[in-house]
Amino acid sequence: MGPVKVGILGLGTVGGGTVNVLSRNAEEIFRRAGRGIQVTHAAARDITRARSCDTSEIQLTDNPQDIVANPEVDIIVELIGGEELARDLVMKAIANGKHVVTANKALIAKYGNEIFNAAQKKGVMVAFEAAVAGGIPIIKAIREGLSGNRIEWLAGIINGTGNFILTEMRDKGRDFSDVLQEAQRLGYAEADPTFDVEGIDAAHKLTILASIAFGIPLQFEKAYTEGITKITQEDVSYAEQLGYRIKHLGIAKRTDSGIELRVHPTLIPERRLIANVDGVMNAVLVKGDAVGPTLYYGAGAGSEATASAVVADIIDVVRTLTADPENRVPHLAFQPDSINDTPILPVEDIQTAYYLRMSADDKPGVLAEVTQILGDAEISIEALIQKEPQNAETQVQIIMLTHKVYEKQMISAIEKIEALDSIKDQLTRIRVETLDKE
Ligand code: HSE
Numbered sequence: 001m002g003p004v005k006v007g008i009l010g011l012g013t014v015g016g017g018t019v020n021v022l023s024r025n026a027e028e029i030f031r032r033a034g035r036g037i038q039v040t041h042a043a044a045r046d047i048t049r050a051r052s053c054d055t056s057e058i059q060l061t062d063n064p065q066d067i068v069a070n071p072e073v074d075i076i077v078e079l080i081g082g083e084e085l086a087r088d089l090v091m092k093a094i095a096n097g098k099h100v101v102t103a104n105k106a107l108i109a110k111y112g113n114e115i116f117n118a119a120q121k122k123g124v125m126v127a128f129e130a131a132v133a134g135g136i137p138i139i140k141a142i143r144e145g146l147s148g149n150r151i152e153w154l155a156g157i158i159n160g161t162g163n164f165i166l167t168e169m170r171d172k173g174r175d176f177s178d179v180l181q182e183a184q185r186l187g188y189a190e191a192d193p194t195f196d197v198e199g200i201d202a203a204h205k206l207t208i209l210a211s212i213a214f215g216i217p218l219q220f221e222k223a224y225t226e227g228i229t230k231i232t233q234e235d236v237s238y239a240e241q242l243g244y245r246i247k248h249l250g251i252a253k254r255t256d257s258g259i260e261l262r263v264h265p266t267l268i269p270e271r272r273l274i275a276n277v278d279g280v281m282n283a284v285l286v287k288g289d290a291v292g293p294t295l296y297y298g299a300g301a302g303s304e305a306t307a308s309a310v311v312a313d314i315i316d317v318v319r320t321l322t323a324d325p326e327n328r329v330p331h332l333a334f335q336p337d338s339i340n341d342t343p344i345l346p347v348e349d350i351q352t353a354y355y356l357r358m359s360a361d362d363k364p365g366v367l368a369e370v371t372q373i374l375g376d377a378e379i380s381i382e383a384l385i386q387k388e389p390q391n392a393e394t395q396v397q398i399i400m401l402t403h404k405v406y407e408k409q410m411i412s413a414i415e416k417i418e419a420l421d422s423i424k425d426q427l428t429r430i431r432v433e434t435l436d437k438e
Contacts, residue, residue, distance in 0.1 A: 003036030017307030149288025
């Protein structure tokens with residue numbers, strides 16, 4: 001049998017990496033897939049540009065529509081990113097009976113329900129391992145490796161750019177925008193880097209993980225999303241003094257009343273392995289009822305790291321071409337007619353502990369006022385630091401760690417504390433997760 005023909009839409013960082021990995025490892029890949037895999041067509045915005053991969057045997061076009069309509073192509077690899085054009089191309093590819101591999105997390109998080117439905121009707125595969133945590137095979141791990149478990153929660157560092165920024169701020173005291181520019185130069189950041197720093201990219205990925213973990217439809221619009229732009233050097237340093245690291249986490253947790261789905265900066269005890277995941281690396285901690293906590297670590301972005309997941313998906317598709325088509329792993333891990341409607345909780349109903357930092361007048365009684373408000377709201381304090389004012393300062397910094405409470409209790413307490421005459425500016429509030437076995 002001749003090689004399976006692949007058309008790649010987008011020859012940027014990941015597209016170039018995919019061509020290189022397929023070519024360099026062609027022999028091993030053939031042994032694994034049972035068929036040769038040949039990139040015959042590729043679409044790029046500017047086909048005259050010099051590339052990081054050899055395109056001499058690839059038919060190039062600047063019109064991706066030509067590739068999805070081409071009857072010669074068996075598998076479409078969508079790497080152009082973005083939403084509307086990608087959605088149109090993927091839906092057309094499916095309608096034309098082609099299998100699809102994509103690294104597009106926004107596409108799957110927002111339109112995955114519709115895409116999988118169309119793919120199921122047409123009997124084609126849509127594979128998206130590269131959409132979450134770059135090269136880490138986390139989708140396969142949850143969907144297949146942990147399928148005997150009831151997943152209780154997962155928590156992940158799933159945006160490499162954000163983690164790179166927080167790490168450089170902590171280790172080198174570097175400036176936020178300077179590190180962001182470096183991440184852009186290295187090809188880690190999204191086309192619109194606010195997706196990285198405001199947590200949107202992580203929320204796309206978390207939405208996908210939650211569906212696979214809990215068997216619920218993709219519901220990106222219900223994810224609570226908070227970015228890292230308000231984290232200061234001071235917060236990073238106070239957290240360290242308290243024995244914590246600040247990480248930008250995506251958390252999905254099953255509770256009796258629904259599912260918590262949230263992305264926000266989080267204090268994590270520094271002894272946790274995940275607290276020590278630095279730079280552009282990603283890690284996802286998954287707690288299953290049978291296996292307990294499991295941790296998956298690796299490169300979350302970058303050319304060949306992401307291509308590793310894209311190529312694995314291509315191989316999976318090729319393997320099914322010679323296997324029983326009914327015998328496939330469902331897109332969202334659970335059978336399509338068994339996806340349930342467990343509600344996603346509004347953020348007010350989540351439960352977590354908090355780090356609070358506030359600037360207060362340096363005078364007697366202020367701390368008592370603050371603790372009174374917290375006490376009235378039934379929020380107990382676990383640790384407290386009060387910084388001596390520097391030189392002529394009339395304000396002191398008060399840093400507190402609280403026990404676990406409902407977010408709505410904390411919102412109301414914060415409003416009251418901020419209304420005190422002795423408190424200056426807004427409080428800084430960062431959620432704390434111990435990520436222990438419970
Ligand atoms: N911008 C993303 C990140 C790329 O930094 O993690 C990988 O999805």
